[in-house]
Amino acid sequence: MTLHLDDITLAFPDGDQRLTALDHVSLTAEPGTLTAIVGPSGSGKSSLLAVAATLITPDSGRVVLDGRDLTGLSRAGTAAVRRGQVGIIFQSSNLLASLTALDQLLVVAHLAGDDLTAARARAAELLDAVGLAAQADKRPHQLSGGQRQRVTIARGLMNQPSLLLVDEPTSALDSQRGEAVLGLLRQLTTERGLTTVMVTHDTGHLEAADHVVRIVDGRTSELATR
Ligand SMILES: Nc1ncnc2c1ncn2[C@@H]1O[C@H](COP(=O)(O)OP(=O)(O)OP(=O)(O)O)[C@@H](O)[C@H]1O
Secondary structure (H helix, E strand, C coil), X not given: CCEEEEEEEEEEEECXXXXXXXXXEEEEECCXXXXXXXXXXXXXXXXXXXXXXXXXXXXXXEEEECCEECCCCCHHHHHHHXXXXXXXXXXXXXXXXXXXXXXXXXXXXXHHCCXXXXXXXXXXXXXXXXXXXHHCCCCHHHXXXXXXXXXXHHHHCCCCCXXXXXXXXXXXXXXXXXXXXXXXXXXXXHHHCCEEEEECCCHHHHXXXXXXXXXXXXXXXXXXXX
């Protein structure tokens, strides 16, 4: 599923002025590729991800997913797109403390109203794919930082998305665990033909990406393409 951001602008209220977060940003991401978004703090990375996720409506420009313009959709319409086609992976801190790894994934299926027998099989398969088959019954405090991040990745794949949006997947990890998580995202992107867009501070791991887009003051420039 190809993601196309076309000439996006976004400004937030800032006192009696407006602060430009995204300034005519365009970006195309293809299935099976991993695009890394890098840039200084406050440059617009999270805003870009939120617009791509249809969580924020831009002031102008279009978000197009496989030829379908999502910009004019209602709230219910964008929620349906997110449920059906978009996986969103935030930092691992938003796991639910009282739930096992397996149940973290089943919550997604439960909220979507999915058949729980099929969901259980899919959750087990995903935990296996991220190397956590043996940790399915563990709660977050019983897992390492890297393992927790793997649970969030598996959870982000529960709705079988085509577009995967990932925010700072390695920020809470040491460099070795960060590298392993990036390797996993790279592998899942290729194997499942995902269109993956990842915001990262971590410029040490950019070789895992097909495209690196730099954003400064809301404006993008492509740094490198493999
Ligand atoms: N909800 C909001 N209301 C007002 N201003 C906002 C809001 N969200 C972001 N901003 C502003 O928009 C600009 C871009 O913010 P954004 O969070 O996209 O940057 P970022 O590159 O993700 O930063 P960081 O790396 O620190 O997370 C910043 O100046 C920020 O202060």
